[in-house]
Amino acid sequence: MKTVIISIGGSMIVPNGGPSVKFLSALKLFSEQVVNSGKRLILVCGGGKTARHYISAASEVVDSLHPEDLDWLGIHSTRLNGHLVRTILRDIAHSVVIKNPHHIPEEWDGDVLIAAGWKPGWSTDYVASVMAKNLDTGMVINASNIDYVYTDDPRKNPHAEKREVMSWEEYRTMVGEEWDPGMSAPFDPIASKLCDEEGISVAIVNGDDLENIRGLIEGEDFKGTILS
Numbered sequence: 001m002k003t004v005i006i007s008i009g010g011s012m013i014v015p016n017g018g019p020s021v022k023f024l025s026a027l028k029l030f031s032e033q034v035v036n037s038g039k040r041l042i043l044v045c046g047g048g049k050t051a052r053h054y055i056s057a058a059s060e061v062v063d064s065l066h067p068e069d070l071d072w073l074g075i076h077s078t079r080l081n082g083h084l085v086r087t088i089l090r091d092i093a094h095s096v097v098i099k100n101p102h103h104i105p106e107e108w109d110g111d112v113l114i115a116a117g118w119k120p121g122w123s124t125d126y127v128a129s130v131m132a133k134n135l136d137t138g139m140v141i142n143a144s145n146i147d148y149v150y151t152d153d154p155r156k157n158p159h160a161e162k163r164e165v166m167s168w169e170e171y172r173t174m175v176g177e178e179w180d181p182g183m184s185a186p187f188d189p190i191a192s193k194l195c196d197e198e199g200i201s202v203a204i205v206n207g208d209d210l211e212n213i214r215g216l217i218e219g220e221d222f223k224g225t226i227l228s
Protein backbone atom coordinates (compact mmCIF):
# COMPACT_ATOMS: atom_id res chain seq x y z
CA MET A 1 0.00 0.00 0.00
CA LYS A 2 1.47 3.39 -0.98
CA THR A 3 2.22 5.77 1.90
CA VAL A 4 1.97 9.52 1.33
CA ILE A 5 3.79 11.83 3.78
CA ILE A 6 2.69 15.45 4.12
CA SER A 7 4.45 18.02 6.30
CA ILE A 8 1.71 20.53 7.07
CA GLY A 9 2.99 24.01 7.89
CA GLY A 10 1.64 25.24 11.20
CA SER A 11 0.57 28.40 9.38
CA MET A 12 -2.12 26.30 7.67
CA ILE A 13 -3.56 24.90 10.90
CA VAL A 14 -3.17 28.03 13.06
CA PRO A 15 -2.81 31.01 10.73
CA ASN A 16 -3.04 33.55 13.52
CA GLY A 17 -4.88 33.65 16.84
CA GLY A 18 -6.61 30.29 16.52
CA PRO A 19 -7.15 27.20 14.39
CA SER A 20 -8.61 27.56 10.89
CA VAL A 21 -11.94 25.72 10.70
CA LYS A 22 -11.93 26.18 6.92
CA PHE A 23 -8.57 24.44 6.53
CA LEU A 24 -9.42 21.67 9.02
CA SER A 25 -12.73 20.91 7.25
CA ALA A 26 -10.95 20.71 3.89
CA LEU A 27 -8.20 18.53 5.41
CA LYS A 28 -10.77 16.06 6.76
CA LEU A 29 -12.43 15.66 3.37
CA PHE A 30 -9.05 15.40 1.63
CA SER A 31 -7.79 12.73 4.07
CA GLU A 32 -10.95 10.66 3.57
CA GLN A 33 -10.54 10.86 -0.20
CA VAL A 34 -6.87 9.82 -0.05
CA VAL A 35 -7.54 6.76 2.12
CA ASN A 36 -10.59 5.85 0.03
CA SER A 37 -8.29 5.76 -2.99
CA GLY A 38 -6.31 2.99 -1.26
CA LYS A 39 -3.37 4.91 0.22
CA ARG A 40 -1.98 5.40 3.68
CA LEU A 41 -1.44 8.98 4.78
CA ILE A 42 1.00 10.46 7.30
CA LEU A 43 0.25 14.03 8.37
CA VAL A 44 3.14 15.72 10.20
CA CYS A 45 1.72 18.80 11.89
CA GLY A 46 3.62 22.08 12.26
CA GLY A 47 3.10 24.52 15.10
CA GLY A 48 2.13 27.86 13.57
CA LYS A 49 1.64 31.08 15.49
CA THR A 50 0.74 29.53 18.86
CA ALA A 51 4.36 29.16 20.01
CA ARG A 52 5.13 32.74 19.07
CA HIS A 53 2.32 33.99 21.35
CA TYR A 54 3.62 31.83 24.22
CA ILE A 55 7.23 32.85 23.63
CA SER A 56 6.29 36.52 23.63
CA ALA A 57 4.30 36.07 26.88
CA ALA A 58 7.27 34.34 28.54
CA SER A 59 9.70 37.00 27.34
CA GLU A 60 7.60 39.74 28.92
CA VAL A 61 8.00 38.03 32.29
CA VAL A 62 11.69 37.11 32.22
CA ASP A 63 14.62 38.85 30.55
CA SER A 64 16.19 35.96 28.74
CA LEU A 65 14.70 32.69 27.59
CA HIS A 66 16.68 29.50 27.17
CA PRO A 67 16.83 28.50 23.46
CA GLU A 68 15.78 24.94 24.33
CA ASP A 69 12.67 26.27 26.06
CA LEU A 70 11.73 28.15 22.88
CA ASP A 71 11.95 24.85 21.03
CA TRP A 72 9.81 23.09 23.65
CA LEU A 73 7.08 25.70 23.28
CA GLY A 74 7.30 25.08 19.51
CA ILE A 75 7.23 21.30 19.96
CA HIS A 76 4.17 21.41 22.21
CA SER A 77 2.35 23.65 19.76
CA THR A 78 2.99 21.06 17.03
CA ARG A 79 1.68 18.36 19.36
CA LEU A 80 -1.43 20.37 20.20
CA ASN A 81 -2.09 20.76 16.47
CA GLY A 82 -1.43 17.04 16.00
CA HIS A 83 -4.06 16.22 18.60
CA LEU A 84 -6.49 18.60 16.96
CA VAL A 85 -6.02 16.87 13.59
CA ARG A 86 -6.27 13.42 15.21
CA THR A 87 -9.49 14.51 16.90
CA ILE A 88 -11.19 15.53 13.65
CA LEU A 89 -9.93 12.36 11.92
CA ARG A 90 -10.81 9.99 14.80
CA ASP A 91 -12.67 7.52 12.54
CA ILE A 92 -9.75 7.00 10.14
CA ALA A 93 -6.62 7.87 12.15
CA HIS A 94 -4.27 5.96 14.44
CA SER A 95 -5.16 6.81 18.03
CA VAL A 96 -1.67 7.94 19.10
CA VAL A 97 0.12 11.03 17.79
CA ILE A 98 3.65 9.93 16.83
CA LYS A 99 6.61 11.94 18.11
CA ASN A 100 9.68 9.80 17.50
CA PRO A 101 9.97 9.30 13.71
CA HIS A 102 12.17 6.23 14.28
CA HIS A 103 9.29 4.46 16.04
CA ILE A 104 6.55 4.21 13.47
CA PRO A 105 4.05 1.49 14.42
CA GLU A 106 3.71 -1.34 11.90
CA GLU A 107 0.00 -1.74 12.55
CA TRP A 108 -2.11 1.41 12.44
CA ASP A 109 -5.69 1.63 13.66
CA GLY A 110 -6.89 3.52 10.59
CA ASP A 111 -5.07 4.53 7.41
CA VAL A 112 -3.94 7.94 8.65
CA LEU A 113 -1.05 8.46 11.03
CA ILE A 114 -0.58 11.84 12.70
CA ALA A 115 2.88 12.99 13.79
CA ALA A 116 4.27 16.12 15.43
CA GLY A 117 7.55 17.58 16.77
CA TRP A 118 10.01 15.31 18.54
CA LYS A 119 12.92 17.06 20.23
CA PRO A 120 14.74 20.41 20.47
CA GLY A 121 16.83 21.35 17.46
CA TRP A 122 14.49 19.57 15.03
CA SER A 123 11.60 20.80 12.88
CA THR A 124 8.51 19.00 11.65
CA ASP A 125 10.01 19.10 8.12
CA TYR A 126 12.87 17.07 9.56
CA VAL A 127 10.48 14.65 11.30
CA ALA A 128 8.67 14.13 7.97
CA SER A 129 11.99 13.59 6.14
CA VAL A 130 13.20 11.00 8.66
CA MET A 131 9.88 9.18 8.28
CA ALA A 132 10.27 9.25 4.49
CA LYS A 133 13.72 7.74 4.87
CA ASN A 134 12.58 5.07 7.33
CA LEU A 135 9.54 4.09 5.23
CA ASP A 136 11.36 4.52 1.92
CA THR A 137 8.55 6.63 0.41
CA GLY A 138 10.88 8.67 -1.83
CA MET A 139 8.90 11.87 -1.34
CA VAL A 140 7.67 14.40 1.21
CA ILE A 141 4.89 16.81 0.31
CA ASN A 142 5.36 20.13 2.06
CA ALA A 143 2.07 21.99 2.34
CA SER A 144 2.51 25.56 3.49
CA ASN A 145 1.31 29.00 2.45
CA ILE A 146 3.46 29.45 -0.67
CA ASP A 147 2.69 28.38 -4.26
CA TYR A 148 6.26 27.89 -5.54
CA VAL A 149 9.91 28.16 -4.56
CA TYR A 150 11.47 31.31 -6.00
CA THR A 151 15.15 31.99 -6.65
CA ASP A 152 14.96 34.73 -3.98
CA ASP A 153 12.33 36.20 -1.65
CA PRO A 154 9.74 37.57 -4.13
CA ARG A 155 8.49 40.06 -1.52
CA LYS A 156 11.91 41.70 -1.43
CA ASN A 157 13.36 41.03 -4.89
CA PRO A 158 11.14 41.82 -7.91
CA HIS A 159 13.53 39.81 -10.12
CA ALA A 160 13.04 36.59 -8.14
CA GLU A 161 12.11 33.77 -10.53
CA LYS A 162 9.50 31.11 -9.90
CA ARG A 163 10.71 27.52 -10.28
CA GLU A 164 8.70 24.36 -10.96
CA VAL A 165 11.79 22.19 -10.53
CA MET A 166 14.93 22.99 -8.54
CA SER A 167 17.93 20.81 -7.74
CA TRP A 168 18.87 20.21 -4.13
CA GLU A 169 22.22 21.78 -4.91
CA GLU A 170 20.66 25.05 -6.00
CA TYR A 171 18.09 25.07 -3.21
CA ARG A 172 20.66 24.31 -0.50
CA THR A 173 23.02 26.99 -1.77
CA MET A 174 20.12 29.45 -1.59
CA VAL A 175 18.90 28.67 1.95
CA GLY A 176 22.25 27.81 3.57
CA GLU A 177 23.07 25.16 6.15
CA GLU A 178 21.70 26.68 9.31
CA TRP A 179 18.29 26.15 10.83
CA ASP A 180 16.98 29.16 12.68
CA PRO A 181 13.54 28.60 14.26
CA GLY A 182 12.38 32.03 13.08
CA MET A 183 13.43 31.58 9.46
CA SER A 184 10.87 31.38 6.68
CA ALA A 185 12.63 29.06 4.20
CA PRO A 186 10.12 26.94 2.22
CA PHE A 187 11.78 23.77 3.60
CA ASP A 188 14.12 23.36 6.58
CA PRO A 189 17.79 23.38 5.42
CA ILE A 190 18.74 20.50 7.73
CA ALA A 191 15.84 18.40 6.44
CA SER A 192 16.93 19.39 2.91
CA LYS A 193 20.40 17.99 3.56
CA LEU A 194 18.91 14.68 4.66
CA CYS A 195 16.58 14.52 1.63
CA ASP A 196 19.43 15.38 -0.72
CA GLU A 197 21.64 12.65 0.77
CA GLU A 198 18.85 10.06 0.78
CA GLY A 199 17.45 10.79 -2.68
CA ILE A 200 14.10 12.02 -1.32
CA SER A 201 12.16 14.59 -3.38
CA VAL A 202 10.13 17.32 -1.75
CA ALA A 203 7.08 18.86 -3.39
CA ILE A 204 6.45 22.41 -2.19
CA VAL A 205 2.75 23.16 -2.57
CA ASN A 206 0.16 25.51 -1.15
CA GLY A 207 -1.90 23.82 1.57
CA ASP A 208 -4.88 26.00 0.71
CA ASP A 209 -5.38 23.99 -2.47
CA LEU A 210 -5.81 20.39 -1.32
CA GLU A 211 -7.36 19.41 -4.67
CA ASN A 212 -4.01 20.33 -6.26
CA ILE A 213 -2.25 18.06 -3.74
CA ARG A 214 -4.65 15.24 -4.57
CA GLY A 215 -3.66 15.63 -8.23
CA LEU A 216 0.02 15.44 -7.25
CA ILE A 217 -0.62 12.23 -5.29
CA GLU A 218 -2.45 10.73 -8.28
CA GLY A 219 0.53 11.55 -10.53
CA GLU A 220 -1.21 14.39 -12.38
CA ASP A 221 0.17 17.83 -13.23
CA PHE A 222 0.18 20.07 -10.20
CA LYS A 223 1.01 23.61 -9.18
CA GLY A 224 4.19 23.80 -7.07
CA THR A 225 7.93 23.12 -7.03
CA ILE A 226 9.74 19.79 -6.96
CA LEU A 227 13.06 19.83 -5.11
CA SER A 228 15.11 16.81 -6.09
Ligand code: UTP
Pocket (backbone or CB within 6 Å): 008, 009, 010, 011, 045, 046, 047, 048, 049, 051, 070, 071, 072, 073, 074, 075, 078, 116, 117, 118, 119, 120, 121, 122, 123, 124, 125, 127, 144, 180, 181, 182
Ligand atom coordinates in the same frame (compact mmCIF):
# COMPACT_ATOMS: atom_id res chain seq x y z
P1 UTP B 1 7.93 23.80 12.93
O1 UTP B 1 8.87 24.86 12.51
O2 UTP B 1 8.21 22.48 12.41
O3 UTP B 1 6.44 24.19 12.67
O4 UTP B 1 7.92 23.74 14.50
P2 UTP B 1 5.81 25.19 11.62
O5 UTP B 1 4.92 26.08 12.37
O6 UTP B 1 5.22 24.37 10.56
O7 UTP B 1 6.97 26.00 10.98
P3 UTP B 1 6.86 26.84 9.63
O8 UTP B 1 7.03 28.25 10.12
O9 UTP B 1 5.55 26.60 8.99
O10 UTP B 1 8.04 26.31 8.85
C1 UTP B 1 7.82 24.92 15.26
C2 UTP B 1 9.03 25.05 16.17
O11 UTP B 1 9.04 23.97 17.10
C3 UTP B 1 10.36 23.55 17.39
C4 UTP B 1 11.26 24.46 16.59
O12 UTP B 1 11.64 25.56 17.42
C5 UTP B 1 10.37 24.94 15.48
O13 UTP B 1 10.78 26.18 14.96
N1 UTP B 1 10.51 22.12 17.04
C6 UTP B 1 9.62 21.47 16.23
C7 UTP B 1 11.56 21.39 17.60
O14 UTP B 1 12.39 21.94 18.32
N2 UTP B 1 11.65 20.04 17.34
C8 UTP B 1 10.77 19.39 16.53
O15 UTP B 1 10.92 18.14 16.36
C9 UTP B 1 9.74 20.14 15.96
